[in-house]
Amino acid sequence: MRAAVHRAVEELVAEEGNEPLTIPVVAARAGVHATTVYRRWGAVGDLLADVVTSRFSGDIVVPDTGSLRGDLERYACDLAKDLCDPDTLALVRATIGIGGEQGAAACRSERERQLEAILERDQGRGHRPPTLERTTDAVLAPLYYRAVFTDFPLTLDWARGLVTYLLPAA
């Protein structure tokens, strides 16, 4: 049932129909009773947050190239490729629009955890990496901003360049 509902949400969001995304619409597409969906997720915002969370967990492996710069460049490029996917982007936009605070958190929490793991690994090597806040502002934020707010391409050169600005000394 969960898989069918998740698939229905992903399909409906990707189609970007003019019909607003509601529990009855999702239930009809998934071929389940709306009451079942209401009972399990409560509101369409919670459902979207759940879909995003399961879509995003594990789809980017934390890179381990041996250096902070290498890890961050790999991370930025993986995220750029991921956000270029129109279905992912449609899902992120819909989740922000409908899912409120909780949906927005679902869109970023896995990504921030991965960044944190990269920074902690560098600390484990005895270095002093930038803070998570600084790395989020310099790398994660421009990637999400460009994907969600603009139609500029998320090129890999540009994504790597964000890391160069964060870690200027080569």
Add this chain to the structure above:
Amino acid sequence: MRAAVHRAVEELVAEEGNEPLTIPVVAARAGVHATTVYRRWGAVGDLLADVVTSRFSGDIVVPDTGSLRGDLERYACDLAKDLCDPDTLALVRATIGIGGEQGAAACRSERERQLEAILERDQGRGHRPPTLERTTDAVLAPLYYRAVFTDFPLTLDWARGLVTYLLPAA
């Protein structure tokens, strides 16, 4: 009529009701015929983009402090204050969710024009400011990312700090 419809959209978005935002819902709140709204705006996404555009144009005056650093700090602080307003934030989120590419462009185009004006003025002083792309990545993107995706506060110290990272030499 336009003012009544705009006000209805802003109210409905700010209330964050569970009912999806549709033209009939907006028309009923504004006390006008749905057909009139359809004829003028076509779809709720176009209507939201129009509301955002008129809300954002002119609400931040391009600062003119005499220096690039001063202008960018003022700009970042003004934008941070603006995005702290829950109604503005709800409107931005709804527009991204429903308005697609066009809605997203409406959320940022005025802000980017202001940034461009600041950079051009500095060029007019004979300096070589960072590019618009670089300034967007370093200042505009983190402000929007933090507002839209997180519940961290957009403090003025943090906003000014973004400018310090962009223009390190004091």
